[in-house]
Amino acid sequence: MSSGTPNNSETNAVPKKYDPKAIEDQWYDYWMKHRFFEASEDSGKEPFTIMMPPPNVTGALHMGHALQGAVQDTLTRLKRMQGYEALWLPGTDHAGIATQNVVERELKEKEKKTRHDIGREEFVNKVWEWKEKYGEIITRQYSKLGVSCDWSRERFTMDEGLSRAVQETFIRLHDEGLIYKGNYLVNWCPVDMTAISDEEVEHVERKGHMWHVSYPLDEETAAKSGKTHLTIATTRPETIPADTAVSVHPEDDRYKNMIGGHAFVPTTGRKVPIIADEYVKTEYGSGALKVTPAHDENDFEIGLRHNLPRINIINKDGTMNEDSGRYNGMDRFDARDAIVKDIESEGLLEKVEDYVNQIGISSRSKAVIEPLLSDQWFVKMKPLADKAMQFSRDGEFRFYPPRWQNEFFRWMENIRDWVISRQLWWGHRIPVWYHTKEDGSIDYSKDYVVSIEQPDSSMVQDPDVLDTWFSSWLWPFSTLGWPDKTRALDYFYPTSVLVSGYDILFFWVSRMLMGGIHFTGETPFRDIFMTGIVKDKLGRKMSKSLNNGIDPLEMIDQYGADAVRYCLIILCAQGQDIKLDPSKFEMGRNFANKLWNAFRFLNLHLDPQASYRRHFSAGEDEADSGAAEISEMPLQDRWMITRINQTIQDVDDDLSRYRLNEALLKIYSLVWDDFCDWYLELIKPEYGQSMPHETAERAIIILEMQLKLLHPFMPFITEEIWQRLRSRTPEDALIVSDWPVADSKWTDGNSRDLFITIQQMISSVRNIRAEMNVPDNLDIELIIKPADRETREKLLEHQAIFEKMLKISEFTVDTEVNRPGASASDVVDGHELFVPLSGLIDFDKEKQRVQKEISRLESFLTSVEKKLANEKFLNNAPADVVENEKKKQSDARVNLAKMRTILADLDR
Structure with a gap:
């Protein structure tokens, strides 16, 4: 057994309680040390590329970033395990207005000066100093989430290479007649003192x-x-x-x-x-x-x-x-x-x-926009939009969910020219040069020159900068070396998928599509997965003014990164907004604890000196495994392996359509419901006994299969358990292990169906015990009247499962048996179940209890139905309140019918 710690500590003690703080930073450092996040153009594998939407360099990690990061990292880790050369390229945006405002405020507070007091050159230098000091905060915060970006390729929108791409773009569009200067009405922000685009x-x-x-x-x-x-x-x-x-x-x-x-x-x-x-x-x-x-x-x-x-x-x-x-x-x-x-x-x-x-x-300053006449630079958008719409019609890129394609077309068909000049000092200078007058002022009456370099010492550059989005619309290919023909660009472009919130569909996504198609002749990404927006529990947008934001770093500190990732993805139904209550992170922590406790239980029964086989699952080399054929395994193993096989297929299907929440729900059900609540209970040895080697071996492999499925979603705890289960080399790390592949030879439908029937019978008996108030310390008699003799033989063959999962004194399976008196009953798949109650409960007391509950439910139901019959209530109450009352009505009817059935059983 391995210690599970990245520093190869000698101790093998498994903590009783899972503590994310004890392992998350260590595993992240381990992954970084072994360069698992880095992608190579020379691998020979099929590439998978995803570009991080660059957060503002001024920003701090918020829940929107956390959601985007969790989704993108899940996809990246998945593709890495599936054998792709997975590149997730990170970076930050220079965020013109936002960054300039931050530095201006700091200048005023510390030095009591404005940018005009110190001049443009010194001010821009101060912005660069600020960027170097604070600009990496958000990327360091991202690492707390466990993101597996290739940090060696991190980019900034004002890096030298990206700046050259911006200048080249301006010159090309100008030469093509798609950039022009004109005196037109623009959206003017009187606070930020600059023109802004329609989308802002x-x-x-x-x-x-x-x-x-x-x-x-x-x-x-x-x-x-x-x-x-x-x-x-x-x-x-x-x-x-x-x-x-x-x-x-x-x-x-x-x-x-x-x-x-x-x-x-x-x-x-x-x-x-x-x-x-x-x-x-x-x-x-x-x-x-x-x-x-x-x-x-x-x-x-x-x-x-x-x-x-x-x-x-x-x-x-x-x-x-x-x-x-x-x-x-x-x-x-x-x-x-x-x-x-x-x-x-x-x-x-x-x-x-x-x-x-x-x-x-203004989306930034919130000032009322003033339409003003101004000399500005514009991009003619219709020719670019027409190309992008044709690519969409040809199926070159797809939106998930598909309804966003309609929004894309709606905007493209009504697109207006893009004002790209901004009256700021921080940003990409416009590569246009003007002649000057004798007093040194710009002479706008003469022809200008478009050039990266100063054409003549007497000429001065346009004082404006380009819209921040003018650099970020080039992000998918400028980050890979464009306009140069680099190996990275040739190998990793077009990218595979873009993950973005729908709130920047027009700001950024549509512009990237237009830019990528125009400049490279290819769509910049094949798939576009639009996530919803993270809102507070009341459905309000998170904002400083409402003081309703939830700090993801605080949640990570309190619950662990895996729990935060789990919660965000499980709530991320495709394209729908998330109403987030901090208490929901408890779901993720509970799941992590459940998984940890399952591992601890299994670990207690493993022999540290034993060697356990690694394979029998589909997709592995059967010749190396030596594992028994599925038909020779106990029923619970045949069922569990079949469930894993089916889950792999279902999860693959969900992930291929970006239904990450549905995939995770299926894995959750597999781990919690099937593995923990049933499989481990069935293989648990009696007190004082050891677990057979073959049983432990199968259990390890079954757990490892689930760890692989769960790893892209919850990487830290899965890597920790994976490393603790066996002695591993870095090459054996879970992050670079093979994604499980479904195989029909590991599916036994008959065994699955039989086990499900037994499960339902056991659950039914448990419900009877609870409903009839049978004390926990008393054994019960279980009588089953199967619908056919074949089922009778199978149930008798697996009597041990009933005895393991139920506290029973006598077990009878008979096709001819009649229902005994004073018994509770149920029917499962046509098979009748009887539980005699004599000697187990006080019938008169139970009748009184049930009759009292029936009266309560009848009274409650009358009250609810009276409310639902009130037209004033139906017309004036909020829709969710009305729906809640209807649910109360439905639940009350179901419970009332159940209580009446119980009373009838007690009267028999």
């Missing part, structure tokens, strides 16, 4: 108002229409000073006589045209629309169609500028109040309505 904008409902404002008509329009004013409805009166037109629908009879006329803008008196445009919704508000091309995306498009001027009245910090007139310098929301007050004083405010509005906020 969250749309939330806010209670606000709809203001109905009168726009006076000029004399000619008033005379033509017979009206003096035109009413518009707006939720943003602060932009009224930027209006350059009023628009109506061309078919709206209310305004046909006004089209071509003019109105005056309140607060400014500016005369603007009244135009006709089919975009206007006649049923919305008054049916007339103020057109503000510089501050609304739809108005911008109307302005392009009608050649309207654009007046920008809002600064980048969210204050009003001089073009807003007397509102100059005000915050935009203060200006809103001032403008409404002025309109009211002019007698032009008709009415104000309460209104629930959808507004855009």
Whole structure:
């Protein structure tokens, strides 16, 4: 026997209680020392590649990371055991805005300075210093989870090679006409002071108002229409000073006589045209629309169609500028109040309505987004999206669950150009160079040069950086050496599967598909497994503001990494969100303890000096095993091996479809229900006796098969037990052992079916004992009336199983026997079971107990049914509350029927 410790300690004492802290770090160091996580391009094996979604370098491990890590590590360990050259490549993202904000706050707190005080070069150096100091925290935290990444290949999105890939990408897209610079409306964050993409904008409902404002008509329009004013409805009166037109629908009879006329803008008196445009919704508000091309995306498009001027009245910090007139310098929301007050004083405010509005906020700063005109760099997305959609139609990649393909198409079909420039200092500089004026400022009027290197000493680089996602959309291939043709890229790309939360389907997953297909001509990954989001037990997103986050490191410290992994995967139904209560980690710890206790029991009965064979399972070399054929084994062994064989098939099927939770549930049932609760109980020797060598040998092999199945999910405890069962070399470590393979020759369906029948009979008798309140210390008589003589012979042959699992004084199997009086009964697969009760219980006392329970259940059922008959309750109560009441009703009916059956048995 091995000590089980990676440092080859001489002691073989097995701790009574499983302590994850005592072994997890040691096994991780052992795996790292022997380089089990590292993958090689020269192995000659079929590759399996998975890329870690790079967490922000500023981040700390949260439950979303833990879920993703557990899933990806399970898949990686599985493929490694299946003989693939498994590469799980880790790394971190430079996270432009987030990292810059962190360092800026630190600079302000420690030195009372801003980045502008110290200048760009010194500030960027400080960010790099911060990254070197803190940037590896999250990767070190990941190791606590047991992740088997190839740390020798770890990447950072601003590594030299990845930076070159980013520059090459920009230049290629620009040369292809897919990158352009333009003055367009962008989503502007006035807190982070940068443009952000559509995908970085969250749309939330806010209670606000709809203001109905009168726009006076000029004399000619008033005379033509017979009206003096035109009413518009707006939720943003602060932009009224930027209006350059009023628009109506061309078919709206209310305004046909006004089209071509003019109105005056309140607060400014500016005369603007009244135009006709089919975009206007006649049923919305008054049916007339103020057109503000510089501050609304739809108005911008109307302005392009009608050649309207654009007046920008809002600064980048969210204050009003001089073009807003007397509102100059005000915050935009203060200006809103001032403008409404002025309109009211002019007698032009008709009415104000309460209104629930959808507004855009920054997903990071939570500031209300301001649509602003700005010179920015854009990528034309439609050509890239068209290619990606065609690859999807051709089956080049698959979503799990499949419904996400519909979401993918929905977004691709409505895709807009991607604004890729950011007004930040930390990030990939845009490889564009400009001429300068005499005063040293950039001369944007002259042609620019796109180049990695400075073309001329008189030219300066574009001050903006690229969107963080512009580097991470290259992640699957830039990390392998692209744009160079490396051996790693040739061998490991395309990758096998991407595991990602659905919340970044549009941010990242779709962009990687477009980028990979465009730049390499291949899909970057064959399968896309979309996990749900980890939420709190109430279904709320975890956030600092709600203080409802659960720290995975604290859970690992309290329950162990295997327990955390088990819990997250068992709750990870494909594509569904996880409602996580910290108490649920107890499930994982209980399972680990159950497995440990099973090992301890078996270990107590092993001979330290004995040599036990290693094989008889399918997929192993039968010639080397010398194990008995399955037909010669005891029934419980034939059943257990058959169950393992079936579980291997089922688990393989589940894992091939990324149903990890279903696979783990099957393994759990195999280990807990079949192995621990039945198999070990049946092979347990009588007190004071030793376990036969052959029995122990079979039990070891059966346990080892289960350890292999469980290892990808719970690597630490399985490796610990594996190493303790036998003396092992590093080459024999569980992490690099062969995944079990199902084989029909190790399946005995008849033995399985017979054992299941016996199991059901034993469970039935146990239920009878419990329901009839038979004291535990009393033996019972069991009479079985089988449906046929063949079953009679088989049951008698395996009488020892009944005697082992039940406390029985007499065992009768007879096809002609009649039910004795004063007995309880049940039917299992057509076979009748009788348990005589005379002398075991006080019949009168039991009748009273059962009748009392029947009365209680009848009263309870009446109460529940009364509630469910109440229409008010059904219509107003939450759906889950109604469902809970229906379940109470169903359970009560089942229990009531059972109690009535018991009472009938007592009356016999």
